[in-house]
Amino acid sequence: MTPVDFWFDFASTYSYPAVMRIEALAAEHNITVRWHAFLLGPIFKAQGWQDSPFNLFTAKGNYMWRDIERVCERYALPYFRPSRFPQNGILAARIACWYGDAKWLNRFVMAVFQANFVQDKNIADPEVVSQILSELDLDAEAIIAQAQSPESKAKLQAVNQQAVRQGIFGAPFFMVGQEPFWGQDNLALALQTAGQQ
Amino acid sequence: MTPVDFWFDFASTYSYPAVMRIEALAAEHNITVRWHAFLLGPIFKAQGWQDSPFNLFTAKGNYMWRDIERVCERYALPYFRPSRFPQNGILAARIACWYGDAKWLNRFVMAVFQANFVQDKNIADPEVVSQILSELDLDAEAIIAQAQSPESKAKLQAVNQQAVRQGIFGAPFFMVGQEPFWGQDNLALALQTAGQQ
Numbered sequence: 001m002t003p004v005d006f007w008f009d010f011a012s013t014y015s016y017p018a019v020m021r022i023e024a025l026a027a028e029h030n031i032t033v034r035w036h037a038f039l040l041g042p043i044f045k046a047q048g049w050q051d052s053p054f055n056l057f058t059a060k061g062n063y064m065w066r067d068i069e070r071v072c073e074r075y076a077l078p079y080f081r082p083s084r085f086p087q088n089g090i091l092a093a094r095i096a097c098w099y100g101d102a103k104w105l106n107r108f109v110m111a112v113f114q115a116n117f118v119q120d121k122n123i124a125d126p127e128v129v130s131q132i133l134s135e136l137d138l139d140a141e142a143i144i145a146q147a148q149s150p151e152s153k154a155k156l157q158a159v160n161q162q163a164v165r166q167g168i169f170g171a172p173f174f175m176v177g178q179e180p181f182w183g184q185d186n187l188a189l190a191l192q193t194a195g196q197q
Numbered sequence: 198m199t200p201v202d203f204w205f206d207f208a209s210t211y212s213y214p215a216v217m218r219i220e221a222l223a224a225e226h227n228i229t230v231r232w233h234a235f236l237l238g239p240i241f242k243a244q245g246w247q248d249s250p251f252n253l254f255t256a257k258g259n260y261m262w263r264d265i266e267r268v269c270e271r272y273a274l275p276y277f278r279p280s281r282f283p284q285n286g287i288l289a290a291r292i293a294c295w296y297g298d299a300k301w302l303n304r305f306v307m308a309v310f311q312a313n314f315v316q317d318k319n320i321a322d323p324e325v326v327s328q329i330l331s332e333l334d335l336d337a338e339a340i341i342a343q344a345q346s347p348e349s350k351a352k353l354q355a356v357n358q359q360a361v362r363q364g365i366f367g368a369p370f371f372m373v374g375q376e377p378f379w380g381q382d383n384l385a386l387a388l389q390t391a392g393q394q
Contacts, residue, residue, distance in 0.1 A: 047254055057244055059366035063377055169256035180260055185382055 002197040003032040004190055005175040007168055008109070009040045010089025010096075011052070013068045016117045018172035018184040019109055020077055025187065029195040035105055037096035038163045039089070039156070040171055046164075052086045071184065078118045087116055088124035090156075094147040095129070097156040104136050111136070199394040200229040201387055202372040204365055205306070206237045207286025207293075208249070210265045213314045215369035215381040216306055217274055222384065226392040232302055234293035235360045236286070236353070237368055243361075249283045268381065275315045284313055285321035287353075291344040292326070294353040301333050308332070 006022055008015040026033045044053070054061035065081060072079035092112045099105055111132045115121040121128045126144055133140035146152060163173075167180060174181040174190035177197060181190040203219055205212040223230045241250070251258035262278060269276035289309045296302055308329045312318040318325045323341055330337035343349060360370075364377060371378040371387035374394060378387040 057366065059361075059364045062364055063366065063379055066377065067379075164256075167256045167259055169254065169260065180263065182260055182264075185380075 001031060002177050002194045003034050004194045005034045005036060007036045007038055007163060007171060007173040007175070009038060009171040010092045010109075010112055010116065010123060011086035012040060012171040013054070013064060013085075013117070014071075014184045015172045016068070016079075016113050017071050017075055017077055018187050019113045021075060022187060022191075023106055025191055026194075029191055031191055031194045033106075035096070035100065035109060036159060036163070037089075037093040037100075037109070037156075038160050038168070038171070039093055041086075042160055043164060043169060055085070078114075080118055080120055082116055082120050084122065087122070089116075090124070091126060091129055091144070091147060092123055094152050094156050095133075095143060097159055098147055098152045099143065104138060107136055108132065108138075198228060199374050199391045200231050201391045202231045202233060204233045204235055204360060204368060204370040204372070206235060206368040207289045207306075207309055207313065207320060208283035209237060209368040210251070210261060210282075210314070211268075211381045212369045213265070213276075213310050214268050214272055214274055215384050216310045218272060219384060219388075220303055222388055223391075226388055228388055228391045230303075232293065232297065232306060233356060233360070234286075234290040234297075234306070234353075235357050235365070235368070236290055238283075239357055240361060240366060252282070275311075277315055277317055279313055279317050281319065284319065286313075287321070288323060288326055288341070288344060289320055291349050291353050292330075292340060294356055295344055295349040296340065301335060304333055305329065305335075 004022075004026065006018070008019055022033055040052075044051075049056055054064050069079060069081070089112075096105060096109055099108075102108075112123055112129070115128055115132060116123050123129065130140040130144060133143055166175060170182055172184055172187070174186065176190055176194045179193055181187075181193070201219075201223065203215070205216055219230055237249075241248075246253055251261045266276060266278070286309075293302060293306055296305075299305075309320055309326070312325055312329060313320050320326065327337040327341060330340055363372060367379055369381055369384070371383065373387055373391045376390055378384075378390070
């Protein structure tokens with residue numbers, strides 16, 4: 001049984017269904033999920049894109065907005081098209097990265113994704129993030145201060161470089177050992193592969 | 198029961214498994230497939246790409262080459278990574294476009310895809326295309342001459358404009374009425390949707 005390394009970006013539409021579904025599906029097969037927040041922005045910039053490809057390429061964007069609605073309906077996930085896209089998920093990513101081993105990590109990540117894709121909140125706003133942490137009975141002030149420290153910023157940058165070295169170019173992305181799986185529609189296949197190894 | 202409009206590009210790796218599988222799957226549900234050859238090249242050029250995104254973006258290309266191998270294995274399809282990518286599929290596309298209503302169309306398309314992705318032949322070579330047509334007991338010389346006529350070129354251009362108007366930006370692409378489905382991994386869902394309408 002190999003663990004699944006699960007890479008997601010807080011701004012990424014297709015990461016939302018994967019974030020909401022992965023733990024329940026993995027539990028069915030006793031598979032461990034290792035969560036990795038990262039930032040697609042710098043990866044897109046490195047290939048010359050100053051914005052999400054869904055904004056740069058209209059037809060692709062139009063398709064994605066129809067498709068994500070349909071995907072969420074299929075999995076009975078609440079969904080509201082966010083009024084800002086992509087959102088700035090740096091603060092949330094720094095928290096998820098610095099506290100990558102915390103027990104509350106996946107609950108925090110799910111709550112931020114719901115803030116983005118259900119409640120249409122501004123996840124770049126420290127107030128919004130603070131409220132999410134408080135609702136998880138955590139010390140929001142201390143966590144946000146730590147996330148904004150130089151060592152936290154450096155850690156997220158290092159994780160992003162690790163993503164690039166592993167050939168990760170989009171989200172969600174799953175690694176099962178050396179085997180890469182891109183896209184929320186590959187979640188079941190990634191878990192199946194992990195279960196067989 | 199709605200027919201499925203199936204859009205493919207002869208150079209497109211992910212079109213290959215869809216081309217080989219669609220008729221058998223559609224037959225199980227009594228669904229009619231309407232085949233539409235088109236060219237991704239001009240669509241990519243219009244968004245500033247002078248080559249396939251799989252060549253322009255290395256990480257994405259590396260992933261695709263691993264994934265297509267895995268997809269073909271899953272479906273027990275023979276596969277050999279072509280030595281040229283993307284191939285020039287204009288001649289084949291003009292034939293498939295001009296003879297879009299011919300009974301032999303899907304057999305021709307499948308044979309060209311096998312030439313590209315199994316036999317590693319140069320599908321831009323009229324000799325290769327001629328041999329495929331001859332093996333289908335067709336008048337290769339007449340068909341190739343017709344495909345190279347101005348009206349045939351104009352027809353393919355018109356079909357490409359139709360693809361763009363419908364929001365098609367990649368291949369394979371399936372339209373079920375107004376409902377769009379992108380990617381070979383959406384084939385089953387597209388057919389299921391067609392069966393329910």
